[in-house]
Amino acid sequence: MTQLKLSVKGAREGVALNLPATPAEVSEACAWFSRLNIDPSEVQIIGVNSPIRKLGQYISGANVHSSEDIEKLNRLAEAIDQMDSREQHIFAGALDAESINGLDDVVKLTTHLGDYIILPNIDSDTELGRFLVDTGYKNFPEAVQPYLDYRAIGAEYYAENGGAYGPGGYVRRKSSLEQTPEHRDALITLHLLTQRVAETMAEPYRLILPATDEELDQAKAQIGVDHFTEATIVKAEFGKPYLAELIPQDCICVEDANELALGIEEMTQRDGELLKFLAVLSVEQPETMTDALRFAMELDDYERITEGTYEYGQSVLRRHGADDELLEAMDGYMDFAKLGEASMIEDGVRQTEFGLIRRCSTPFPEETQTMQMGGM
Template sequence: MIQLFMSRSGSSVIVPLRFPASQSAIAGVSCQLDEASREGKTQIVEIKSVIANLPSYLSGLDPDSRTQLAQLNQLSSIIAKMDSRERNIYAGALDGNSINDLNDMIRVAEQVSDYILIPNVNSDVTLGRYVAVAGQIQGDPRFPEAAWPYLDFAKIGAEYYAEHGGAYTYAGYVLRKQNDELIREKKSKIQLDLTSSQAQTSVCLPATKEELERIKRTLGVDCFAEAVITEVSFPVPYMDEHIPTTGVCVEDANELAWAIEGLQFEDKDLKKYLSVLSAEQPETFQEALYYAMNLDDYEHFSDDLEAYGKTVLRRIGADDELIDTIDGYMDFEKLGEDAMVDDGVRRTEFGLIRRCSSPFSEETHGLEMGGLS
């Protein structure tokens, strides 16, 4: 992953050493250098690496320093575990950070997952085009497609680069994920990272049909089945704890994102959905979508026995006037507690939930409601 070619001053013998290296291998190279010349300082003649720009950062390496060789070994071990895409990202991350020593190189290598590579974007012009396409996908009114022939993409790209940093590489544009608001759109309900053979992009859902078609064009695919979903995230609190990411497809994710957006208009509806997820514990993404589409089959209540008792009375025909009349003469809490058992109500961290079509089983119900007795 990293190879040093070393010699001793006064000798023409050059000895290679490949990292990661064992202590015996390092000692063996030291012996070869000693045989060539026991006097003089060890010099690095050449450095090679699978990370094209790494040798320039290692120009000040002291091959006689045990500490630096140990750090170089650590860095090489990290790089050895990277795939080709991560190596490209690391190269860009090096250029996009202030690198002063091996500690900085190791730190950036350990944080490579915090960066994203936008393939084939390696100039202000191509970055400007990417910003315009991504902005249109996200509904940014500054970049309508009809205006593209008149846009100064180089200026758009240069301004974006100046504001967000990062670095151009032969493979594409590398920057921290948190610095790209086009990728980390805070208003999204579900976010997908997609990769195809031609491109990589992040999609903030919900999206319109037209926006999804633009995303396909960006990826260079006819259908989303030709792309791979590499990451699924949920900006809405608690969703990631209760929605599994098994079997996700773009179409289902978009449908669920539209449903969640509708629920957020009424905070109580969002809590109802979270309660359903907590009680039902879906095993697949499709099951989570099913529950979102069938919320009418559930009733959600605050964790209040008295309020539930009054709800039971209303369910059998009592109006508020009757309930007010008997208030003080009836134990609403006891009625609520008993009714919860009969109705199969579950307690969740988001409130109480009841399934109308078929009550939750008593066996599980007993575990959920134990704290109420």
């Protein structure tokens, strides 16, 4: 909760105003000073209680008698309330890292937290330098590492990249290469838990996939691990319907999940590919996410059938060399639908809720078929 302390210069007493506040609540708070023979128009913000450290120094100039400023303060308070602990730490560090010139800049910053990264528990040049060496960002032979000037290494990086040491760690703005494209969807979200996450965050860390190699390295740094195998995946969420029901969520590997997310992203860019993948999953029934990734990589071995038995019968003949002229000549003398129905069974075509699907290399086993051909 964000709370303003209102008073006048030189006064020993003041009144608290919880945000967000209605115009009536603001008026009531200011009217309190009238009972002390203090002009309410002299009332100003003299302090702030907030989860965001030093927020008061950035908003103390706001005018509590301005309905416009109160509306902005309310938006700010609501934004802070919706932040998790990691986002609050980023916000606090970003305030110190940027040149803030008034309330508008503070409110605007709440909508751009994704432009920043935080390296938790790093509060000095020395700690930053040690982190850069330990993670391999600055590559030094292990034999010389005990003799390195970590403070100088961290100070050099700080000078080049800017940022600030906030209450939750080192915060800096992402470079242009680190910016996640706005159009990229969160296709898989993994909720990760580590000792550092448990100690510094209110909830598991959310890893958004697909991600670049650099984004994955940054995530490792933020949760305090060298390898994702050191983290516990407590939950996986999928950004497309039906995937959660068709992809197993036991024994998930972060790297496989990222490759799968990249594959799904490519599928969404080609008409019918995601439906084909869903149909494949429903028939193949993968036992692990690694199996699901394998089916995604082998998707060209499957064909999604969008035609009925009549058209399928004709396509079978085309596979054997018949051209359109021959098919036209045969029309009326051959039951294409019957041929199509028999060929679907022979080809192992399966009926799924996502449409008909067949495996091109080796047909699905006949003994497990559940497809109903009638009425096609």
